[in-house]
Amino acid sequence: MSSEPRDFSSLPDLRYIRELAKVFRQYDLDEIEIESGEHRVLLRRSDFPAGAAPVTYARPAVAESAPAPNMPAPAPSPAAPVDNATYITSPFVGTFYRSASPDAPSFVEVGQSVQRGQTLCIVEAMKLFNELEAEFPCVIEEILLDNAKPVEYGTKLFRVRKL
Amino acid sequence: MTATTFPFRKVLVANRGEIALRVIRACRELGLRTVAVYSTVDEHALHTRFADEAVCIGPGPSSQSYLNIKNIIAAAELSGADAVHPGYGFLSERAEFAEIVQKCKLTFIGPDPAHMLVMGDKVRARQTMEKSGVPVLPGTGVLTSAAHAVAEAERIGLPVILKASAGGGGRGMKIVRDLRLLPQTLQTAQVEALKAFGCGDMYLERYVESPRHVEVQVVADKHGGATHLLERECSIQRRHQKILEEAPCSALSEPLRREMCAAAVQAARAIGYHSLGTIEFLLDGDRFYFMEMNTRVQVEHCVTEMITGVDLVQEQIRLAAGEPLAHLAREFHPRGHAIECRINAEDPIKFAPQPGTISALHFPGGFGVRVDSHVYQGYTVSPHYDSMVGKLIVHAPDRPRAIRRMQRALSECVIEGIATNIPLHRWLLKQPAFTSGKYDTHFLEASLDPEAIRAEADAEGLV
Numbered sequence: 001m002s003s004e005p006r007d008f009s010s011l012p013d014l015r016y017i018r019e020l021a022k023v024f025r026q027y028d029l030d031e032i033e034i035e036s037g038e039h040r041v042l043l044r045r046s047d048f049p050a051g052a053a054p055v056t057y058a059r060p061a062v063a064e065s066a067p068a069p070n071m072p073a074p075a076p077s078p079a080a081p082v083d084n085a086t087y088i089t090s091p092f093v094g095t096f097y098r099s100a101s102p103d104a105p106s107f108v109e110v111g112q113s114v115q116r117g118q119t120l121c122i123v124e125a126m127k128l129f130n131e132l133e134a135e136f137p138c139v140i141e142e143i144l145l146d147n148a149k150p151v152e153y154g155t156k157l158f159r160v161r162k163l
Numbered sequence: 164m165t166a167t168t169f170p171f172r173k174v175l176v177a178n179r180g181e182i183a184l185r186v187i188r189a190c191r192e193l194g195l196r197t198v199a200v201y202s203t204v205d206e207h208a209l210h211t212r213f214a215d216e217a218v219c220i221g222p223g224p225s226s227q228s229y230l231n232i233k234n235i236i237a238a239a240e241l242s243g244a245d246a247v248h249p250g251y252g253f254l255s256e257r258a259e260f261a262e263i264v265q266k267c268k269l270t271f272i273g274p275d276p277a278h279m280l281v282m283g284d285k286v287r288a289r290q291t292m293e294k295s296g297v298p299v300l301p302g303t304g305v306l307t308s309a310a311h312a313v314a315e316a317e318r319i320g321l322p323v324i325l326k327a328s329a330g331g332g333g334r335g336m337k338i339v340r341d342l343r344l345l346p347q348t349l350q351t352a353q354v355e356a357l358k359a360f361g362c363g364d365m366y367l368e369r370y371v372e373s374p375r376h377v378e379v380q381v382v383a384d385k386h387g388g389a390t391h392l393l394e395r396e397c398s399i400q401r402r403h404q405k406i407l408e409e410a411p412c413s414a415l416s417e418p419l420r421r422e423m424c425a426a427a428v429q430a431a432r433a434i435g436y437h438s439l440g441t442i443e444f445l446l447d448g449d450r451f452y453f454m455e456m457n458t459r460v461q462v463e464h465c466v467t468e469m470i471t472g473v474d475l476v477q478e479q480i481r482l483a484a485g486e487p488l489a490h491l492a493r494e495f496h497p498r499g500h501a502i503e504c505r506i507n508a509e510d511p512i513k514f515a516p517q518p519g520t521i522s523a524l525h526f527p528g529g530f531g532v533r534v535d536s537h538v539y540q541g542y543t544v545s546p547h548y549d550s551m552v553g554k555l556i557v558h559a560p561d562r563p564r565a566i567r568r569m570q571r572a573l574s575e576c577v578i579e580g581i582a583t584n585i586p587l588h589r590w591l592l593k594q595p596a597f598t599s600g601k602y603d604t605h606f607l608e609a610s611l612d613p614e615a616i617r618a619e620a621d622a623e624g625l626v
Contacts, residue, residue: 093220093237125237126267150241152219153234154203 017041086138088158090151094125098147108140113163120158123151137163169484171246171270172196175239176214177260178250179229181537181553182460183210186248189476198242200235202228204545209537216242223547229253232260236267246270246483252549255459256283272483274438274458281434282456286328286366292453295433297426300445300452302368309346315367316345322370325352329360331455333403338370373603375446376400376454377412379427380467382478385437388488391424392471393495395463398604399591401514406584406607407504407591408463410470411497413562413600414446423451430456439479462505462554465535469501469558500565504555504573504588506536508544511586511620512613516550519543522580527572531558544581552583562600566592586619 024032024043031044090096098106098121107119114120114134123130142159145151173196176186183199187210190197199214204223211217218238221228228234230253239247247264249255249272258276265271273279282288286305293299303315305328316323316339325348327335335356339345349365357363375398383389396412397405415423427442430453441461443454464475478491508517524540536553538544544552555572559565570592573585594610596602 093218093234093241095241125233126240128233152238152241153221153228154219 017043085141086160086162087144087156088120088132088134088160090123090132090153090155090157092123092125092130092132093152094123094128094130094150096145096147096149096151096155096157097122097124097129098143108143108158110140110143113137113139132157139163167193167481167484167486169193169195169480171484173198173215173242173244174246174248174272174480175200175235175242175244175269176210176248176250177229177235178248178253178255179205179208179210179537179548180551181535182250182252182462184213184537185460185476185535186250187213189474189480190248192474193477193480195246195480198238198244200229200238202547204547207542209539218242223545225253225547232263236263239264239267239269244269246272246480248272248480249459251459251462256457258283270483272438272480274436274440278434278436278438279458282458283331284328285326285331285455286364288455289366289453291433292430295429297430297433297453298451300368300371303366305364305366306349309349312349312365312367313342313345316342319367319369322372323367324370325349325365325367327352327356327360327362328364328366329362330356333400335359371445371447371452373447373605374398375412375414375602376405376443376604377415377423377446377451378441378443378457378461379424380464380475381427381431381436381440381442382475382482382488382491383431383436383438383440384482384488385485386487388492389428389431389436390488390492391428391495392467392473392475392491393497394420394423395466397463398602399597399607400604401607405463405505407502407588408466409500409502409562409565410466411500412446416449419449419451426451426453438482439475462551463503465533465554465556466501466503469533469556470497470499471495472498499558499560500562501556501558502565502569504569505551505584506553506555506576506578506588507550507584508552508581509550509584510582511584511616514584516546517544517582518546518550519581521552521578523577524579525575525577526553527555527575529572529575531568532556532572533558538578552578552581563598566598586616586623589619589623590616 020043033042107121108114116134116137118134119131120134121132123132138160140158141161144156144159174190175198176183177200187197197214199210199217200220201208201211201217202221202223203219205211220234220238221231247269254260256279258279261271261273261276261279281291289299301319306312322338322340325337325339337348337352339348352365353363377394377396379394380392393410394412395408395410397408399407423444430442431440439460441457444451445454460476460479468475509515510517520543521538521540526534533556534553538552557565557568557572559568573589576585591597596606
């Protein structure tokens with residue numbers, strides 16, 4: 001298979017971020033954002049816009065980068081920006097399928113209301129087809145992956161609104 | 164040494180921490196690609212970062228991640244890995260895992276599942292060794308009743324030790340000094356073993372009062388070749404956990420060393436072993452007895468690497484590829500002396516694990532100093548896993564100089580934000596019993612001096 005779940009060579013150079021953090025501190029900036037090619041780096045003071053606490057340089061407040069090319073990253077760590085949306089994530093490592101077979105209709109579509117226990121998708125690994133069921137009633141607001149994409153534990157599959 | 168043509172190109176490392184890094188480093192030097200697996204807690208861990216690819220396999224608790232066979236195998240399939248290295252701990256000695264790996268047409272970098280089963284069953288291992296002429300302590304097969312146990316204990320002579328057949332690594336053992344207490348102790352031990360290992364089978368062995376734990380590194384190939392890479396002395400233990408290891412063992416005379424190493428090779432040959440392994444012996448004066456075999460790389464493999472100059476993990480991978488022993492098939496002589504201190508995130512006096520975030524970190528360096536560690540400044544030691552944060556290894560021309568080098572290295576080591584057992588090591592290296600080399604497996608627990616260790620902790624940083 002050609003999938004490369006997380007290729008760190010695509011991340012911006014850490015030295016580059018460190019240099020940015022220095023500039024950030026030197027000029028006492030509140031926010032700096034730089035975009036070049038596929039990378040976007042955003043440094044922001046944790047207290048912005050209040051602007052009082054000192055900025056540490058070992059840990060720039062936020063550093064974002066382009067997502068890895070093939071496999072979506074798992075749910076963000078607590079340090080990442082707050083996201084109020086509800087996501088259904090993969091409890092398995094495997095391949096994401098939206099339907100039971102290539103000819104069958106998809107289990108769910110955007111805008112559809114689903115009941116607790118209703119099948120949302122299949123994650124296949126080693127020919128084992130694991131059905132993923134909704135744990136609560138909700139509306140599917142976005143399907144975050146294309147059919148037959150590889151997923152790891154914690155990969156976001158659906159953005160939903162709880163009912 | 165000719166270049167190896169590997170039947171695999173991409174190795175999935177089914178572990179975390181320093182050993183995952185150790186394997187990734189070995190693979191990179193061999194030109195093999197690597198896939199790390201990680202739990203959500205280890206998203207920023209170095210093994211996740213240093214591998215060519217990484218797949219998240221579950222949440223923090225290891226039962227759902229590093230022991231989750233289904234997700235690990237799925238990660239291998241997704242990433243196209245064609246070999247699996249299990250490291251130590253976790254799934255490394257689960258025959259079931261090795262079997263599944265092989266059924267999925269992946270190379271398991273380790274022995275056959277059959278070897279793991281024989282050695283995992285301590286009674287079978289004992290019997291196999293005895294049959295092939297490797298010395299074992301006077302003992303029994305599986306005990307059938309309390310009366311059977313008493314009769315056997317009378318034959319062997321007191322004191323005896325009750326051991327769980329499914330135990331190992333010092334777990335599930337009870338010493339019996341009074342025959343009248345044996346039936347009751349047996350019953351308790353059976354219940355405990357059943358709970359801990361899912362098997363209540365017990366056996367008896369003669370108990371040795373003042374033993375040393377000496378183990379021999381063996382390597383064997385798939386063509387019938389087997390040899391040894393000398394011994395390691397691992398008697399500095401607390402609750403059967405090794406804390407400091409050294410090589411060679413200063414208690415062995417040259418003839419005894421030769422005899423013990425030959426017995427270890429014989430043990431490996433007896434089961435047709437073909438990987439890297441360790442034969443643990445109990446040394447009682449100038450007699451030694453087979454204790455158990457570990458069918459994986461050990462935490463303390465580094466001291467052997469230092470005195471032999473052999474990269475054991477690379478050799479393990481080569482052997483899994485079906486390579487012959489080749490350059491290893493020779494007589495090794497200890498090249499100087501090596502010591503390893505296991506640095507644990509724990510209270511140096513109470514030994515309670517101390518998870519937390521490392522706020523400042525400086526590792527020692529200089530001639531003859533090696534650090535194998537996965538931690539960095541800002542790293543959080545998780546309560547989910549083992550408390551070892553790294554290994555400090557020194558190499559010097561002889562034991563006294565190795566001790567001084569370790570003292571020097573420990574004095575340079577700074578780990579702030581969490582408590583570590585560095586003060587314990589500093590205290591230990593000063594003890595006359597340690598420096599003279601005259602210690603047994605009870606030495607550390609018997610002579611622990613909380614006041615003196617506290618003084619070492621207070622003196623830290625005032626060098």
